[in-house]
């Protein structure tokens with residue numbers, strides 16, 4: 001049935017609303033009438049609903065004024081034809097509808113499906129709510145009746161199947177325009193949409209299925225996806241089993257510069273994660289006060305007590321990649337370490353306070369050999385805008401950073417984005433347990449390890465972000481999200497970067 005381009009190691013293609021509209025146009029031009037496509041969409045949603053909730057007898061279907069609403073009307077008719085009772089609610093009068101949406105509403109009328117206009121206070125009586133208010137046509141903050149209908153859906157406490165997109169969620173950015181439906185399930189059509197996977201998307205979409213509605217392969221030809229949704233196939237594609245004669249010299253040497261006075265844990269977490277992801281050698285340049293702790297916790301890491309540039313000596317030149325930022329601080333020590341890293345002519349992973357120092361003191365730096373890993377606050381400082389502006393359009397912020405600073409940019413947060421010369425990728429994994437200190441330090445160390453082992457910066461960033469999030473998911477399965485620690489990730493990540501291991505049999509080591 002699926003005609004869309006198959007997923008490969010790059011992951012699944014994601015599109016923007018305008019691109020999906022163009023795909024719709026191409027499918028229609030190939031000979032499928034628009035209304036037939038709407039019927040396919042509704043039939044697909046109905047099949048999914050029936051398979052997921054076979055016991056449900058009574059539905060509430062909320063229909064907007066466009067074709068998303070049209071899908072809802074057709075679904076309501078299909079459900080009624082199979083004997084379900086349907087509460088069909090319209091936010092716009094049928095007389096104001098046009099085109100396929102009007103035809104769909106009249107079809108449901110003709111099938112004898114009752115309808116009622118949305119009014120504030122209307123009780124949603126269904127055991128299940130179908131959200132067909134707004135799809136790819138959403139423009140601007142949700143207004144009028146749709147606004148209160150969305151709030152009522154969210155207050156209903158019922159399972160919600162969102163048609164195409166949870167209403168109120170922006171298909172391109174994943175921003176919530178006012179309030180968005182909190183769906184338990186979403187079925188999306190023709191092409192998967194970027195906004196379902198970043199920003200508020202992951203928190204609003206619930207379980208997601210994609211149906212390309214049998215769109216012909218040719219419809220996708222020549223259309224560059226807006227982004228790639230990373231998948232596990234990337235791990236095996238980029239990390240084949242090691243040659244049996246591998247030696248540590250060939251696995252790269254990573255140097256972590258971090259851990260100013262009182263912030264030793266950050267540098268250590270980065271170094272440990274770096275080692276667990278397979279760097280041949282890992283060095284840590286840290287405040288001398290932290291060396292003993294490092295040796296006790298991870299004797300494999302070569303910890304150097306560094307009071308300043310003189311102590312650092314030629315260490316940066318001996319490494320293949322430098323990770324600068326974890327626990328760096330913004331004081332003279334951190335500034336010296338960053339200067340040394342920038343001068344070392346080695347690929348860099350730049351995180352945390354190194355990014356803040358860049359924003360404060362080193363504006364205008366552009367390199368093609370670094371990975372920058374800001375969270376939204378750091379991204380905002382680098383761009384000179386507010387954090388809310390970053391969150392309002394995360395894909396645009398990631399791409400703006402990449403254009404302004406060069407290299408590869410990882411914009412962290414739910415649905416982490418990787419922007420590089422090959423385009424945009426989004427990570428669909430991870431969990432709220434990652435909202436705890438040190439997670440970013442572990443990520444920067446992992447990225448350093450992958451660069452050390454010879455991956456391009458962009459592939460290292462994509463793979464590192466994915467493995468970091470998958471490791472957090474694995475650790476959360478073992479012990480739950482609350483209380484998940486950054487230090488729990490490295491051992492899980494080790495299992496993941498050895499894809500021939502059976503994850504269930506593998507025993508996480510500390």
Ligand SMILES: NC(=O)C1=CN([C@@H]2O[C@H](COP(=O)(O)OP(=O)(O)OC[C@H]3O[C@@H](n4cnc5c(N)ncnc54)[C@H](OP(=O)(O)O)[C@@H]3O)[C@@H](O)[C@H]2O)[C@@H](O)CC1
Nearest residue numbers: 024038065066067068135136137138139140141142143164
């Ligand atoms: N043939 C096809 O193409 C296929 C398309 N398919 C389906 O169609 C969907 C796209 O349909 P679409 O383009 O009609 O847009 P849609 O999402 O219904 O929104 C338009 C409505 O929303 C309203 N509205 C907009 N902004 C608003 C706001 N801020 N606040 C409040 N209201 C707002 C706007 O009102 P207006 O601005 O006109 O007053 C209008 O009533 C797509 O997601 C998929 O489900 C499938 O059936 C497969 C075949």
Ligand SMILES: [K+]
Nearest residue numbers: 131134165167
């Ligand atoms: K919807």
